[in-house]
Amino acid sequence: MARPSHLQVDLPALISNYQWACQLAPQSNTMAIIKADAYGHGAVACARALDAYAPAFGVACIEEALQLRQAGISKPILLLEGAFTDDEVITAGENNFWLMVEDPWQVDAIVNAKLPKPVSVWVKIDTGMHRLGLAPFRLPELMAKLQNSPNVAPGMLMASHFACADELNNNFTQQQIQCFHANLPSSDMPFSLANSAAIMAWPEAHGTWNRAGFMLYGNTPLDGEHSSNQGLTPVMSLHSAVISLRQIPTGAAVGYGQAWTAQRDSLVATVAMGYGDGYPRHAGTGTPLIINGQRATLIGRVSMDMVTVDVTDIAGVDVGSPVCFWGADLSANEVARHIGTIGYELITRVGQRLPKIYI
Numbered sequence: 107m108a109r110p111s112h113l114q115v116d117l118p119a120l121i122s123n124y125q126w127a128c129q130l131a132p133q134s135n136t137m138a139i140i141k142a143d144a145y146g147h148g149a150v151a152c153a154r155a156l157d158a159y160a161p162a163f164g165v166a167c168i169e170e171a172l173q174l175r176q177a178g179i180s181k182p183i184l185l186l187e188g189a190f191t192d193d194e195v196i197t198a199g200e201n202n203f204w205l206m207v208e209d210p211w212q213v214d215a216i217v218n219a220k221l222p223k224p225v226s227v228w229v230k231i232d233t234g235m236h237r238l239g240l241a242p243f244r245l246p247e248l249m250a251k252l253q254n255s256p257n258v259a260p261g262m263l264m265a266s267h268f269a270c271a272d273e274l275n276n277n278f279t280q281q282q283i284q285c286f287h288a289n290l291p292s293s294d295m296p297f298s299l300a301n302s303a304a305i306m307a308w309p310e311a312h313g314t315w316n317r318a319g320f321m322l323y324g325n326t327p328l329d330g331e332h333s334s335n336q337g338l339t340p341v342m343s344l345h346s347a348v349i350s351l352r353q354i355p356t357g358a359a360v361g362y363g364q365a366w367t368a369q370r371d372s373l374v375a376t377v378a379m380g381y382g383d384g385y386p387r388h389a390g391t392g393t394p395l396i397i398n399g400q401r402a403t404l405i406g407r408v409s410m411d412m413v414t415v416d417v418t419d420i421a422g423v424d425v426g427s428p429v430c431f432w433g434a435d436l437s438a439n440e441v442a443r444h445i446g447t448i449g450y451e452l453i454t455r456v457g458q459r460l461p462k463i464y465i
């Protein structure tokens with residue numbers, strides 16, 4: 107019997123979430139963002155599932171893009187942060203990777219490269235997030251360099267990224283959109299602004315291309331209720347099982363640091379899932395999970411390979427009882443709120459040690 111801990115990945119749900127992103131923005135092309143191993147779901151499997159639907163993919167670095175090429179994915183792949191070194195410009199040109207340009211040094215790297223053929227370039231403008239992107243006041247000079255370079259393929263695209271698109275009541279998104287259009291070199295250029303939150307909640311941000319990430323995996327990026335949430339189905343569920351069960355008396359403590367003490371005679375279940383699997387160690391007593399189909403809560407500290415659960419009031423728990431940490435009946439977002447993080451981090455972290463079972 108193998109360790110029961112695993113990730114289940116529902117590929118039909120991934121496809122249906124992708125189609126929802128397209129349906130919310132019918133005038134746009136929708137790129138599927140599968141960086142960080144498809145947010146923990148397995149980039150190659152997700153790319154293969156989406157290959158018949160998505161016209162392009164986006165990743166964070168060239169190693170991720172090359173992994174997809176080696177797996178036979180031939181669609182264009184955007185490097186969301188562009189090249190990290192001069193050499194990567196050449197590799198990008200050879201492999202039909204699209205290059206984001208977000209800092210002046212990358213302009214020079216592209217212009218000065220010896221390329222067999224021109225490379226496609228997306229120019230990011232810093233419209234207020236102040237993390238990546240060319241400063242608006244430098245755009246005319248830098249755009250001229252790119253436009254005059256034989257290394258740059260025709261059809262250069264302008265892009266930006268939002269700082270607060272998940273916040274439904276924050277008008278900073280509107281300010282960024284205005285800043286973007288005010289600085290577009292010409293109004294007929296193709297452009298891309300929207301991440302998942304903007305696809306779902308800011309239709310005025312939809313562009314030639316939208317960049318759908320988190321929503322593809324079936325959780326909402328939005329900070330509140332919204333009609334566009336209804337089209338999302340969770341793709342990942344995180345599973346394990348009870349591996350040990352014990353009765354403890356009032357006053358007995360559980361686990362490292364004796365961080366939880368029984369206030370009554372209690373039944374404690376030990377489950378094979380820990381921070382070695384990417385389940386966060388700072389998940390504290392009270393973090394919800396589902397055991398034997400019923401909601402229960404974590405008690406004590408998360409160990410490397412195990413957690414403990416108070417099952418005193420849960421019927422029918424035995425060694426082998428199934429445990430779900432998040433999935434269809436308990437969202438990664440809800441669990442994340444208890445832990446002081448976001449669903450993005452939870453799903454992205456658990457992909458390493460755990461076997462993945464694809465539906």
Ligand SMILES: *Cc1c(COP(=O)(O)O)cnc(C)c1O
Pocket residue numbers: 139141186267300301302303317318319320321327
């Ligand atoms: C990760 C990323 C996205 C996708 O963001 P989500 O919130 O996951 O949809 C879009 N654009 C850029 C530049 C990114 O880095």
